[in-house]
Amino acid sequence: MKIAVVGAGAMGSLFGSMLAEAGNEVWLHDVWVEHVQAINKDGLAIERGGKIRTLSISATTDPEQIGQAELIIIFVKSTHTAAAAESARKLAGSDGMVMTLQNGMGNADILAKFIDPERVLAGTTSHGATMLGPGRIRHAGVGATTIGAWAETKQGAERALKLSAFFTKLGIESEAVDDVRSVLWNKLLINIGLNAITALTAIKNGQILDLEITRELSRKAVEEAMKIAGRMNIKVGEDTVDKVYAVADATAANRSSMGQDVDNKRQTEIGTINGYIVREAKRLGMQAPVNETLTALVETLQFHYK
C-alpha cells in the first residue's frame, strides 16, 4: 500500500516505520526541516528497549512530492489538524482513506470538512513514542490500536474492518469497532482526568491519587464530561472515574503528554480535551465549570510561556 504520514513526529515516525518495515511504500511528511533532513541523510533511528535500529524511509517537507496515497495517517498535534487536513485532501485525491489516531476530540470532524467523510477513519492507539531529536524516536510502549469509520455507514465499517485486518497482519495489532466515537470518548475521559491537572501542578500521574482534594478535582472534571457524553448519547463506562484512578496508578511515574508539553513550553492539546467539553457544554446549554477553569488555566499558562 502507498501510505503517507502527515505529522511525522514521535507517533507518525513510529507508525510510518512499522508500516515501511512491513513492506509498504511509506512517505513521511513533516514541516520540521531538520527532522526531515536527518531522516533523508542518515535514516530514521528507532530506539526500543535500549536497542537502536535505523530505517531508510522517504521524508519530505513538501506533500506535493508524494503524489497520491491510498492511506494518509494524521499524527500532528491537534492544534495543527486543519493544516494537516489541507495536505491530506491533496494526498488522498478522489479515493484515498484518511485516518487519525490523534488524542482529543474534534480531529476527525475537521478532517471530514476537507475530505469526503465516508473516507475518514478515526481511532486510538496504545502504542507510545517519544521524540529524541531530529531523525530519532523512542518506541516507548506497545499496545492495541482501535479503528472505526467516522461516517457510520456500511461502506465505512467495511473500510475500518479491512484496514484493521491489514494492520494486524503486518504486526500492528488492531481491532475495528462500529462505535468509534465512544472509544474516543472513553480515552478522552482518561485524558480529562489526568492531563490538565498534572500539567498545571507539575506532578506525575500517580500523584493525582495522593491527596483527596486532587482526586476530587479529577473526579469532578470527569463526571462533568460524562454528563455531556450522556446528553450526546455517547456510551461511556459508569466506572470511568475508577479507570482514571487505575491509569494514574498504572502510569504513576509518568508525566502526562500535556505535562510534557508544558515542561517544554509547547502549545498543548487542551482545546481538544477539556476545551472540547467546554465548547460542547455551551452548544448544549449545559454547564462545565471545572473543565472551563482547567482550560482557562492551561490556556493562560501556555500564552505566557517565556
Ligand code: NAD
Ligand atoms: P509530535 O509533536 O512528536 O509530532 C507532531 C509532528 O507534527 C511534529 O513533528 C510537527 O513538526 C508536525 N507538524 C506540525 N504541523 C504540521 C503540518 N501542518 N504538516 C505536517 N507536519 C506537521 O507529537 P506526537 O507525540 O507524535 O503526537 C501526535 C498525536 O498523537 C497527538 O494527538 C498525541 O496526543 C497523539 N498520541 C501520542 C502518543 C505518544 O506516545 N506520543 C500516544 C498516543 C497518541
